[in-house]
Amino acid sequence: MTAFANEPTNGPSNGPxxxxxxGEAIRVEGVAKRFGSVTALRDVNLRLGTGEVLGxxxxxxxxxxxxxxxxxxxxxxxxxRILIHGEPAALRSVQxxxxxxxxxxxxxxxxxxxxxxxxxxxxxxxxxxxxFLRKRIMRQRARxxxxxxxxxxxxxxxxxxxxSGGQRQAIAVARAVYSEARILLLDEPLAAMGAKEGxxxxxxxxxxxxxxxxxxxxxxxxxxxxxDVCDRINLLQHGEITVDKPTSETSVEELVELVAREYRVxxxxxxxxxxxxxxxxxxxx
Amino acid sequence: xxxxxxxxxxSATQPPAGPPPPSDRAMGRAGNAVARAAFTGASAGLLRMRxxxxxxxxxxxxxxxxxxxxxxxxxxxxxxxxxxxxxxAIIAAGEVMLLVSGELDLSVGMxxxxxxxxxxxxxxxxxPFIVALFVALAGAALVGVVNGVVTVGLGVHSFITTLGxxxxxxxxxxxxxxxxxxxxxxxxxxxxxxxxxxxAQILWAIVIxxxxxxxxxxxxxxxxxxxxxxxxxxxxxxxIKIRRIKMRNFIACAVLGxxxxxxxxxxxxxxxxxxxxxxxxxFTAIAAAVIGGTALAGGSGTVIGAFLxxxxxxxxxxxxxxxxxxxxxxxVILGVAIIASMVLNTQLSRFRxxxxxx
Numbered sequence: 001m002t003a004f005a006n007e008p009t010n011g012p013s014n015g016p017x018x019x020x021x022x023g024e025a026i027r028v029e030g031v032a033k034r035f036g037s038v039t040a041l042r043d044v045n046l047r048l049g050t051g052e053v054l055g056x057x058x059x060x061x062x063x064x065x066x067x068x069x070x071x072x073x074x075x076x077x078x079x080x081r082i083l084i085h086g087e088p089a090a091l092r093s094v095q096x097x098x099x100x101x102x103x104x105x106x107x108x109x110x111x112x113x114x115x116x117x118x119x120x121x122x123x124x125x126x127x128x129x130x131x132f133l134r135k136r137i138m139r140q141r142a143r144x145x146x147x148x149x150x151x152x153x154x155x156x157x158x159x160x161x162x163x164s165g166g167q168r169q170a171i172a173v174a175r176a177v178y179s180e181a182r183i184l185l186l187d188e189p190l191a192a193m194g195a196k197e198g199x200x201x202x203x204x205x206x207x208x209x210x211x212x213x214x215x216x217x218x219x220x221x222x223x224x225x226x227x228d229v230c231d232r233i234n235l236l237q238h239g240e241i242t243v244d245k246p247t248s249e250t251s252v253e254e255l256v257e258l259v260a261r262e263y264r265v266x267x268x269x270x271x272x273x274x275x276x277x278x279x280x281x282x283x284x285x
Numbered sequence: 286x287x288x289x290x291x292x293x294x295x296s297a298t299q300p301p302a303g304p305p306p307p308s309d310r311a312m313g314r315a316g317n318a319v320a321r322a323a324f325t326g327a328s329a330g331l332l333r334m335r336x337x338x339x340x341x342x343x344x345x346x347x348x349x350x351x352x353x354x355x356x357x358x359x360x361x362x363x364x365x366x367x368x369x370x371x372x373x374a375i376i377a378a379g380e381v382m383l384l385v386s387g388e389l390d391l392s393v394g395m396x397x398x399x400x401x402x403x404x405x406x407x408x409x410x411x412x413p414f415i416v417a418l419f420v421a422l423a424g425a426a427l428v429g430v431v432n433g434v435v436t437v438g439l440g441v442h443s444f445i446t447t448l449g450x451x452x453x454x455x456x457x458x459x460x461x462x463x464x465x466x467x468x469x470x471x472x473x474x475x476x477x478x479x480x481x482x483x484x485a486q487i488l489w490a491i492v493i494x495x496x497x498x499x500x501x502x503x504x505x506x507x508x509x510x511x512x513x514x515x516x517x518x519x520x521x522x523x524x525i526k527i528r529r530i531k532m533r534n535f536i537a538c539a540v541l542g543x544x545x546x547x548x549x550x551x552x553x554x555x556x557x558x559x560x561x562x563x564x565x566x567x568f569t570a571i572a573a574a575v576i577g578g579t580a581l582a583g584g585s586g587t588v589i590g591a592f593l594x595x596x597x598x599x600x601x602x603x604x605x606x607x608x609x610x611x612x613x614x615x616x617v618i619l620g621v622a623i624i625a626s627m628v629l630n631t632q633l634s635r636f637r638x639x640x641x642x643x
Binding site for chain 1: 499500503504505508509511512515516518519520521522523524525584585
């Protein structure tokens with residue numbers, strides 16, 4: 001098995017900025033999701049081109065994680081339609097989304113502390129010679145994945161409980177990347193990382209982007225960090241996409257301003273100066 | 286291409302090659318080995334150490350009792366210990382699966398007593414023994430299904446659910462048995478296999494322990510059980526059906542309890558007693574699991590440890606009886622052993638965290 005087993009099947013690969021050339025990986029139409037009295041997603045319309053990297057930004061509570069969980073099959077939307085590679089798909093479960101080539105790195109990483117690295121890397125995808133897990137194969141693959149990605153973890157037998165935040169994050173990302181995914185959803189992939197570890201993940205995203213066969217949605221609170229690797233930025237506010245711009249037509253400063261404007265308009269913030277400072281800090285890399 | 290570094294994969298307790306060593310402050314002289322194990326093999330290593338330490342306790346106790354009372358080291362007495370240990374060990378294997386997935390079953394001691402009467406009922410209807418056996422185990426499985434549906438389906442804590450079924454099953458047993466013991470079947474090949482041979486009961490326990498150990502450490506079921514107890518949210522985000530896993534463990538625990546009840550009746554008492562097993566057996570099994578190193582919080586545990594835990598309790602009880610020490614003292618020791626085990630568990634994991642932070 002090669003590291004990136006899914007060779008492009010959709011014709012010539014897209015350039016880094018030509019995301020829309022070969023059709024759509026994901027189209028979301030009018031999706032809404034409520035939890036009791038809380039409306040998490042009001043009316044989301046979103047498009048992810050094949051091979052495109054979409055940065056999804058927005059304030060805490062804007063619904064970013066909920067949207068990711070809808071697309072990963074974890075939550076079912078109350079209304080609206082989702083098309084995967086042009087086909088309408090009622091995502092029934094994580095398994096179902098996975099079968100359609102959608103892999104997710106959740107904010108909480110979904111790692112099992114008391115299991116070793118190699119089992120976490122294969123969680124729910126274990127090779128089996130019934131009834132037993134093929135542990136030797138899993139260990140070999142895990143070692144190769146980590147070496148390929150330049151992640152420094154001494155033993156694949158270590159339990160993830162004993163690893164640093166960055167190492168844990170790297171394992172969660174590696175798990176999604178090496179699963180033959182066509183669509184990758186990354187919820188705060190840089191959250192627990194130091195600058196050096198974050199660079200590994202960013203390099204990996206760049207590498208996948210250049211290959212052009214994996215489409216990605218990246219959520220980042222700290223959007224200065226991911227700006228460079230994105231083709232397009234969508235701003236999610238109060239459960240709706242309010243801004244959709246190619247990164248070539250915007251800047252980190254403009255995004256800071258867009259997010260800050262929300263505070264002024266909605267009057268949520270008592271002290272705008274403080275809020276602006278907070279937002280700028282959040283955007284800084 | 287895939288061969289490099291693979292040699293290091295084999296041993297969990299090997300010292301790490303890569304990570305910086307923890308500071309001298311965190312690593313005391315005595316704790317050196319523990320910290321190393323914590324760094325590489327982590328709880329897998331700790332669980333191996335735990336199994337080993339319980340084994341040492343078994344050997345030490347056996348030597349002590351053998352020296353102080355010659356009757357202890359006889360084949361006859363070994364059979365007594367084996368028969369006390371066997372049922373607790375079989376049930377503990379089921380409880381370990383449940384505990385690791387974050388649940389527990391208080392009703393299994395009652396399922397132990399009920400299942401033989403379902404067997405008799407089916408045989409009274411004319412079913413051959415082997416068919417009646419499967420009917421009886423299906424009856425035990427039904428208790429597991431009820432425990433599972435109420436717990437994972439309706440969201441009642443398993444402590445409450447199985448406390449309810451404990452009384453329910455006990456009541457059903459008393460009703461269908463008329464509150465009187467009945468003779469156990471003693472003829473036929475299957476009966477002989479189940480309990481007729483002198484060491485049948487403990488052999489069954491050993492076979493079940495080996496199988497359940499393989500299930501917990503080597504199969505998807507076991508891995509998902511650990512994942513379900515260790516991080517339920519993460520497990521379901523990874524697409525693991527945690528309800529299905531818990532359901533399966535409830536059923537496994539109940540079926541093992543029922544099986545143990547039938548074997549015990551055939552092998553030891555040659556009769557089925559509606560008041561057999563019960564809460565004392567259930568608590569002995571849970572105590573064995575805890576002494577063996579299974580965390581009540583879920584996410585980690587060992588079937589072999591639980592078996593050794595059951596042997597410790599069996600040896601202790603038997604040894605005390607031979608010494609003429611009353612059962613009351615045994616309970617005191619049992620209580621101390623459980624608490625000491627839990628303290629050891631929590632302290633070891635705290636030490637692990639500190640070694641890591643340092």
